[in-house]
Amino acid sequence: MLRITGTETDSGGFLTVSGELKNDGSKVAVVPAQLSGNETEIIRNGRSLGGATLVDSKGKKRYYVLRDTDGRPLTTTNFPNLKAGETLPVFMQFPAPPAETTELTFQLPMFSAGVIEIAG
Numbered sequence: 684m685l686r687i688t689g690t691e692t693d694s695g696g697f698l699t700v701s702g703e704l705k706n707d708g709s710k711v712a713v714v715p716a717q718l719s720g721n722e723t724e725i726i727r728n729g730r731s732l733g734g735a736t737l738v739d740s741k742g743k744k745r746y747y748v749l750r751d752t753d754g755r756p757l758t759t760t761n762f763p764n765l766k767a768g769e770t771l772p773v774f775m776q777f778p779a780p781p782a783e784t785t786e787l788t789f790q791l792p793m794f795s796a797g798v799i800e801i802a803g
Contacts (some may be wrong), residue, residue, distance in 0.1 A: 690801050697749070698779040698801065700735075700789065703772055704746055706765035714762040717792045724754040732758040735775045736739075737799075738788040744789075780800045 687702040704713040720734025733756035737746040749757040757776035
């Protein structure tokens with residue numbers, strides 16, 4: 684299960700989405716590689732949440748996870764296996780949408796899409 688716990692827009696023009704990944708099962712869980720998305724550059728940097736996107740339906744834009752100069756996604760990476768009931772804090776960083784945007788749809792492979800509110 685992934686639970687979004689907050690968003691923060693900074694003065695540098697970045698939007699950070701924070702959350703928790705939790706193993707709701709009774710056995711050890713391996714975080715699926717599909718969460719990294721399918722871009723070769725991101726995949727070669729290990730497991731991540733690089734497949735996450737934010738969609739602004741009103742502004743008709745899609746925002747992808749940012750990368751550093753070496754192509755590494757600016758997200759939590761290289762997850763450990765999660766024991767039953769264990770929670771792992773996670774983050775993903777995106778370009779900030781325009782200031783008037785207050786809601787975005789969060790999408791991550793293998794999870795249902797959900798609307799999140801943007802905090803300034």
